[in-house]
Amino acid sequence: MGRNPIKENQNPYFRARKQAAEWDARLESRERASELIGIAAYTLADYELGNVKRVPADKVLIMADLYNAPWLLSNYCKNECPICGFLPLATEEKNICSVTVRLLKALREDELENMKNQLLEISQDGKIRDDEVEAVRKISEYLDGIAEVISEFKIMSDKALKGK
Incomplete structure (x- = not known):
């Protein structure tokens, strides 16, 4: 060998x-x-x-x-992809317990409600003012985290459901 x-x-x-x-x-x-x-x-x-x-x-x-x-x-x-390298994607398979905890933590109702209210406030005038840039950056980072956890869930579920 x-x-x-x-x-x-x-x-x-x-x-x-x-x-x-x-x-x-x-x-x-x-x-x-x-x-x-x-x-x-x-x-x-x-x-x-x-x-x-x-x-x-x-x-x-x-x-x-x-x-x-x-x-x-x-x-x-x-x-490897020159176009998608910046996307918040999971790159390895995780177990269902880890993914579930991260997903439920990311989808906490109070955080989602706060983000929704901030987005409504920011978008009222149809533009992002200078004093709103930091809030938009934080919302974007929060959504990237959710996107990565969703990507982890998709990897785990696609593997588990293959052939069933």
Whole structure:
């Protein structure tokens, strides 16, 4: 058996394949996995070793489906896509307890009500005044946090519901 280089173990494509190999023996070898993806084994090795600047999006879609790793999609969008890199997306799978606690904490009624009132106040005149900029920034950060938790929930639920 060969050794797994340290760099390789940290790569999301490698991690996703190894996790999937726990329930699908076809994915244990890079050679067999590459056949299922429709690429050469050396190409998959390049993806898993980080030797390419950007993995083609169509191959990420195939790997995410084959490995039942929906988090690969948001990881690609967040870390590789030149357009979506700034979006508040989750990049790893979390457990349902962690996601639920974060989601319920983010959706507290009093905070939502406060944000709603601030937005109504700010938008009354149809523009953002200089004295409202900080409030808008805080609202935007709050919504980014909610968006990230929703993204975590989507990753967790997509994986759990696949095939059901």
